[in-house]
Amino acid sequence: MFQQYFSFSNRFYRRLALGSITFIITVGIGLGNVQPSYAISWLELMIRGVQIVQISNISNAQEEEIGKGINQELISSGxxxxYRNSSINSYINEIGQQLAKTSQRPNIPYTFQVVDDNNINAFATMGGYVYVNKGLIATADNEAELASVIGHEIGHIAARHAIQKMRDRAISQGLLSAAGVDRNNAIQIGVELAVSRPNSRADELQADHLGLEDITKANYAPAGMLGFMQKLLSKGGSPPTFLSTHPxxxxxxxxxxxxxxxxTANVGNGLDNQAYKNRIRSLYVN
Incomplete structure (x- = not known):
């Protein structure tokens, strides 16, 4: 009986060992096929105890956390x-939150902030953060035009363009491992992308499409989007920052x-120029 048990045990452990070796080889091949050029192994990252973000499968909570970190770094670094004007900030947030509810991705918190910069510009980062320059607010003739820009930026968030760009940048910089990317590196990449805003033509067209859907659902007149775009093209000379970052x-x-x-272009709200000027009056006295 002992001999039978011993024979059974040998067969069992041999199968277990072969199974373990097969598993290790399979996992090794799998990890190697994810990104063979990644500079840092998942094991090294685990040993270092850093917080890792798997960009390809990032959750809403992780995206919001990284977006918050990017926002803090952008502000603290200067x-x-x-722009510390409660009236203007409240107005931008009012428009933004209305558009966020009708957007293609309403299930994340959105933060709308006004930047103290006279250039015509707006941009968005991960986690629902949208930035609008006071120069752009002053350039718009009505609320529908302003809403079209905010809707466009929400479109970038809805399409997760920043996440895709972050993954590409992490790969090009050799910062992405099979496990993911260090959270601190992710935030730094996000800051770089926020500053350079390298949106592709395809991204811009998609954001336009999503933005148009958004403002229409929110009952803004689509003519606002055309009006603001035409206004930018008619500037002439050196193109405003908004154009240089939106090819x-x-x-x-x-x-x-x-x-x-x-x-139906003029069907909807936001085309009252005088009402808009009244809402942003404090922009000219601060």
């Missing part, structure tokens, strides 16, 4: 100077003109 504006305008029915 790369973004917030192919003329092509985008043509596509929007095709997507918007002229008969």
């Amino acid at each position: 790369q973004v100077k917030l 192919a504006t003329s092509d985008r305008l043509k596509i929007l003109q095709q997507d918007i029915n002229p008969q």
